[in-house]
Amino acid sequence: MSAITGSLKRLTTLLRNLFRALWVFFPGILFLVLTLVCFWNLAQGKDLMVLATEHRGFFLLFQSLLSYLVLVSWYAARTVANAKRTCGHTAQNYLQEGYYKHMPRFIGFTIFTIIILAFVQTPLFGSAIEDDSKIHFVLLAASIPYYFWMNRFFERRFKVIRLNRLFLITLLLIITGSTLITFNIERYSWMVILMLLVLQACFLVLVVTRREILKQYKKDGKNTSQTSSKVQKLADKLGIPREEIRFHVIFLMISLVALAVYVACTLNVGFAVSLGSFPFVLLAFSVFMGFGFILAFISIRIGINIHLIFVILAFLFGQWTERHEVTLIEKKPAVRESFANKASVRDYFIQWVKDRDTLIRKSKEFPVYFVLSDGGASRSGYWVASVLGKLEDTSQRDFSKHLFCLSGASGGSVGNAAFYTLLKNAAARPDNNLPGNQSFYRAGKEYLRSDFLTYTLSRMLGHDFFVAMLPMDTRGDRAKALTEALEWAPKDSVLLKRQLQMPLSELAIYKDRVDTKLPILCVNTTRMQDGQPSVISTIAIDPLTFNNRIDILARLKENKDMKLSTAVVLGASFPYVSPAGRIDAYKFLKNGPTEFPFYFVDGGYVDNSGAGVVHEMIIKLNSLRDSICRSNNDTILRSNCQKLSFYVMHISNGPEGDVLLKKVNPFVNDLAAPLKTLMGAYGVQTSINDSRLKNYLREMYGNNLHYKPINLYRPQEPLKYSMNWVISGRTLDSMDKRLYSADVRVYMVKILQELKR
Structure with missing residues (x-):
């Protein structure tokens, strides 16, 4: 009986931590789901990926923007984790320490996994693989133990990044692979997967070694020697650890460049077209995810959920404003x-x-x-x-x-x-x-x-x-x-x-x-x-x-x-x-x-x-x-x-052909029957109009010609x-x-x- 009670307690603790982690890291989890839906389920998303590969220089641009998306997802989630962990004595026990450490890494790691499996489902790798969607969800689930194995392996093997033979081989592989893919994606499509796997591993090495370096800096007291007191005070006020000030500055500079590209796309048609839809979606997801984590960070710091405030303000402002007036x-x-x-x-x-x-x-x-x-x-x-x-x-x-x-x-x-x-x-x-x-x-x-x-x-x-x-x-x-x-x-x-x-x-x-x-x-x-x-x-x-x-x-x-x-x-x-x-x-x-x-x-x-x-x-x-x-x-x-x-x-x-009718979940039937009916009527009204016209012409001329x-x-x-x-x-x-x-x-x-x- 005690064994059952202990198992139930552990299960309860696991579920409580999982749901709390989902809440704390909600922006990152949300964009993982959005990325999966956009590039796995939607034919439009798959076609955008194929379209991107048809442009010269595709992989260099794609690498940069995907790496930035992963960087934002990991570091923004990590910043929120630090804020939650240090915000009051009750928040310290809100999540187990392992979740604060692994969730930011896992979000960044999983973005790579989702994009890799999305590429596998495109016509670049054949229609047979494209049609089999179940195997991709199995591989996505398998990536969870794969992440923990890789993380443990790198934590044992890597303390710092050294300019050694392994570093040079990895760098040469990335440069060579990027060049081959850029010149002939059709011939080297398999190398896209290999390159993304290498970049995924490099990401884990980076976050693992960076954590070790920060520990050493904190231990040696080196973090305060190269920053002014004003910067340190600002970092303390924002809840940023002093040993991470330099990285925050670098991250801010990179983000300003990305934000400039993002704004330029909204202002100029030619610039937006030159970037392309798939790269822009990656960039937009980076901006939105960063914005979502900023709101989460502020909510934690002030103790008020400001997401709801933004929604209420948007609704109230809409009472007297107009956003979508047709330009006459x-x-x-x-x-x-x-x-x-x-x-x-x-x-x-x-x-x-x-x-x-x-x-x-x-x-x-x-x-x-x-x-x-x-x-x-x-x-x-x-x-x-x-x-x-x-x-x-x-x-x-x-x-x-x-x-x-x-x-x-x-x-x-x-x-x-x-x-x-x-x-x-x-x-x-x-x-x-x-x-x-x-x-x-x-x-x-x-x-x-x-x-x-x-x-x-x-x-x-x-x-x-x-x-x-x-x-x-x-x-x-x-x-x-x-x-x-x-x-x-x-x-x-x-x-x-x-x-x-x-x-x-x-x-x-x-x-x-x-x-x-x-x-x-x-x-x-x-x-x-x-x-x-x-x-x-x-x-x-x-x-x-x-x-x-x-x-x-x-x-x-x-x-x-x-x-x-x-x-x-x-x-x-x-x-x-x-x-x-x-x-x-x-x-x-x-x-x-x-x-x-x-x-x-x-x-x-x-x-x-x-x-x-x-x-x-x-x-x-x-x-x-x-x-x-x-x-x-x-x-x-x-x-x-x-x-x-x-x-x-x-x-x-x-x-063409009849729609295959499936069972409707009773819960969906109770809540969304009117909506599903209207969605079905959308296509039916068109077919009825077409049939009415066809029948009229048949009656007029006595044939279907x-x-x-x-x-x-x-x-x-x-x-x-x-x-x-x-x-x-x-x-x-x-x-x-x-x-x-x-x-x-x-x-x-x-x-x-x-x-x-």
Whole structure:
């Protein structure tokens, strides 16, 4: 009985110390979990690692930032441990001494382990290992005894770091390995793991020998001889041991350099892109972890948990501040037209048919194409721009003559906008071609290969976090950063950097001058407050035709305008990368137009493909065409309308097939059933809109030939394409191969054949 009681006491003591350690070192533990989730569970995180390896000098930069992250995690945790251990007589027994010693080391050691196993799961090491996730958790668990064995081994063998043969061999291995990896990561990918294991061991040697040196310094009284009394007093006030003052100064200098790089990324698109997303995430995690430990340190010193105070202040300041206002521009003086005077779909359709009179007369059937573009960040944008560009090139510019409308959401709108901008560039030139006769396919690809993520992340993991502590309005959130990235990040693209800065007042189609050289552009969004579908369009979105969808441009103040880049970002405001954007716009009440704050998010919340607005448009046009065909007023228009045939091309980029339904934990069911239902409804609403449109076309024509899906994914596709605002070259090359696959080519051939009827 006494043995059982003793075991229970030891178990209770162990659990008490573990939970207390989790609380004391919570920032470090939190970022261990975040690092694991980001680079193990998320396809985007794995792809960012692959993307980083595609840049020259990758490993040198990666080594530096990973080493700094480990340094911050270890030393910040150690500083908090010292503060907790020396803060009052009750705190001295709060944790067993071993936890104060090992937890900071283990946090730094485990960051190496998580990153090593993350690299093993990337395509660099083959898909077979990538798919087997259980073994990696087993290896992560095995790293715990591995840490204690290595720590004990180094404590016995190393007291100081000497310039001996072992030191020189290690240094030579690090330099040689870094050089080989930098020059050819594909060939020496296995060396990444070896190098990280060496660096992990070097980290333990450093912390072990440093502890021995500090013990000796303290014993000999050398710590006070080289620092001024003022510095010593400041160190005593902050709770920093005097023997560690020199290291604190060095650590502060390194941190200032890292902080300068961090701030520079939030201020300059080019600098952020040159650093890259994966290195920036490591840097941002270092800053956030350091900030978290600083708050923990202060909380321990003053005896008050200030984390909660910051949360309360952020909420209170939000009652009268605004962080996410959409940046609208002033209308140019030369632009006198009001968005309220935009042409209706009827006006555009009649003029569109008249402008193509010669082409329609020559054809037996004249296809009219409506393009739906699913959301999916750069994955969607790249696929959409590739498909549309390839069709335009292979049809020798005939496809755009049959293109009536481009509709999409999120990344699909970015792909649509890129193609739309290319069409505008070509239309403005005498030869009706792109500069240098570059192909639409290549031009769109070059643009969508750009890094739109790093600068956006720099605001998300920097500016947007810290400004929440300010009691005044702020500007320049991550949505604004994504807008600027879309405008400025491209380097070698025929799409000039300022093309997406074009005001929509110059692109809109007005009643008195209907220009049909360009198709209708519809960027679908959703009003956050009530889920009302909304559209930013170059034509008027009247409530009768489009079932009370909100025409955002028509609600703006007379002197306000919106850039094309702002519009597509507003349609791509999907948490958490881009928040809901606020626009102060008019709501038409009985007593007249009244201004209200509207918040808009991703169109995918209601319709991820833009099928809804196209369906309503086709219903209107079908009715209009029938009335024209019955009319005797214009025989030429009537004859032409009889030849029109509506086709919908749905460019999608998501896996197909039924969702595998699993058991729901009763605890989750009790607490989060509404949330899980809403998350499920997100995808269902899109599929219902698509099916409704498909069924309508089938009933109209009696076949399925008028709804043409072109999906990036094959049925039962094992490959996963990362959905992110930057994609690795390896993934983009796979998408290029998909464009030339047999089933996609068959679809494109059918479309081209239809254009020649």
